[in-house]
Amino acid sequence: MNYNVQDIAKLAHINLSSERNEMLNQDFGSILDYVNTLTSLDLQSQTIPTYHTQTLRPDVALDDNPRFSSNIKQNIIQEMPLVEEGYLVVKSVLKK
Amino acid sequence: MLPSIEQINQSYNNSSTTVKKVVEDILSTINSKDTEINSYTEVFNTEALSQAEKLDAKLARGEKLGLLEGIPISVKDAILIEGHKATASSRMLEDYTATYDATVIKKLKEAGAIFLGKTNLDEFAMGASTENSAFGATRNPADTNRVPGGSSGGSAASVAGDMAVISIGSDTGGSIRQPASLTGIVGLKPTYGRVSRFGLIAMASSLDQIGPFAHRVIDTAHILQTIEGRDEMDATSAQLETSQLLDIESIRQANVKGMRVGIPKEYFIDGIDADVRKAIDEVIETYKTLGVEFVEVSLPHTEYAVPTYYIIMPAEVSTNLARFDGIRYGLSELQNSQDLQEVYRASRAKGFGNEPLRRIMLGTYVLSSGYYSSYYGKAKQVQDMIRKDFTNVFAEVDAIITPTSPHTAFNIGEKVNDPVSMYLEDIFTVATNLAGIPGISLPTLSNSGLPIGFQLMTNHFQEQKLLTLAQAIDNIRYDKFNNQ
Secondary structure, three states: OOOOHHHHHHHOOOOOOHHHHHHHHHHHHHHHHHHHHHHHOOOOOOOOOOOOOOOOOOOOOOOOOOOOOOOHHHHHHHHOOOEEOOEEOOOOOOOO | OOOOHHHHHHHHHOOOOOHHHHHHHHHHHHHHHHHHHOOEEEEOHHHHHHHHHHHHHHHHOOOOOOOOOOOEEEEEOOEOOOOOEOOOOOHHHOOOEOOOOOHHHHHHHHOOOEEEEEEOOOHHHOOOOOOOOOOOOOOEOOEOOEOOOOOOHHHHHHHHOOOOOEEEEEEOOOOOHHHHHHHOOEEEEOOOOOEOOOOEOOOOOOOOEEEEEEOOHHHHHHHHHHHEOOEOOEOOOOOOOHHHOOOHHHHHHOOOOOOEEEEEHHHOOOOOOHHHHHHHHHHHHHHHHOOOEEEEEOOOOHHHHHHHHHHHHHHHHHHHHHHOOOOOOOOOOHHHOOOHHHHHHHHHHHHOOHHHHHHHHHHHHHOOOOOHHHHHHHHHHHHHHHHHHHHHHHOOOOEEEEEOOOOOOOEOOOOOOOHHHHHHHHOOOHHHHHHOOOEEEEEOOOOOOOOOEEEEEOOOOOHHHHHHHHHHHHHHHHHHHOOO
């Protein structure tokens, strides 16, 4: 069991304070020890099942989905952290 | 205890009370009790009263009200009601307003139910005590020094504390059944897919299921009948066959003679409180007098259920909670960050509490390159073995009986610093979610000390059988304690 919580935090896109780093270092070992009880099972002959087969629906784009109220677009824009002229503002994705 | 749905409906239609009076009384109870209990994150005073007045006007015109019209309901704050906050009890969504109605909400609105407000939960439904909420812990109305269970602890406390007739919660590993048990009410987790999850803030999508809390079993049947069924917005929701539909009158009659119920030996282990064991034994003896036959059965992979759950669930949590990135909605550090990566990292660090953080990290680890097959792959294999255990047993029996929790409600703060001990709270409930089968927790016939619940489970989509069995004990309990 090799892990470094700072590396995992980087993968999970979360900054870790030193307190949280310490907390996770403590908890991770005991949680992983616990879930490792599965290693005692012989799973050689066991396949990985695929459940939850889904009924697919036609993939249709609707401008006015009757499932939502007519002001859904406005409601969603209202929840955005920063908007300019009706568009979501993000930091530049590509570095200069 | 507040009256049942049917009793309230009758009193509206025979004019012995008004909708406004019922709603006002409950709002007044919330006002006086909830400062201490903290079951609600938001109460819809004005809206609830205005809806009540509209229904009273309908009665004044001589019209009758349908069964759910004017029934006061609380809703776990992880389920969206358009125009109201949906916080999931997290700083991440503290200022988020839902932009649409969850399918269950849409259906309950169409049936005329009155929403009283949103109830507290463990942040993003992660916990078994409702202490993980960013808005403070909820207390158990039976003993305010103790937890109400979780994660739907606010929902359970609102019903147990007479601050709602019904509550709608969600159950991923026991989050409806365990709080129902600890607060002394009924909590139903339907078969996976029976109720649409559209508009439920997702925790672990393959395990999450919405269900009701009530004082009486028959009320959970009425609610299930209203909210169940195929929904175009949830690809995993099921089109129910006629044989799977509920027959409420048959549930009411609770004819259980000749039913066979399994007692899984792996669930009756050392570590169960003596009082819990005694209360379950009393239920079993009572069932026997009603003609139910009991047989010992084995679910051999029971001990692996919690470790399996704590791999599959965090894996799905880390995936589902990736959407909270400070870009489109929720808490955002956009304005305080230099670049895009920092927006993600700073927003997520500030928005998530410790338990979501633990699970996101654990999920990220078990899904990471080199570890995927030894954790997630293995857990999915064991999940299949657990599921087959149940299928095998249900070939022999109609239902299974177990305790819901090994003990009664524990003290606030008792387990908060020990994640593994908190995870073990789910010991009797997680297998149901892993197998996708329905489960119900209801109070035993014990009426001294803290509430003790028991759990019944049946095979997929056999809620009719489940509720019929539950109703038999519910009837006896009601006659014994509430009708003297």
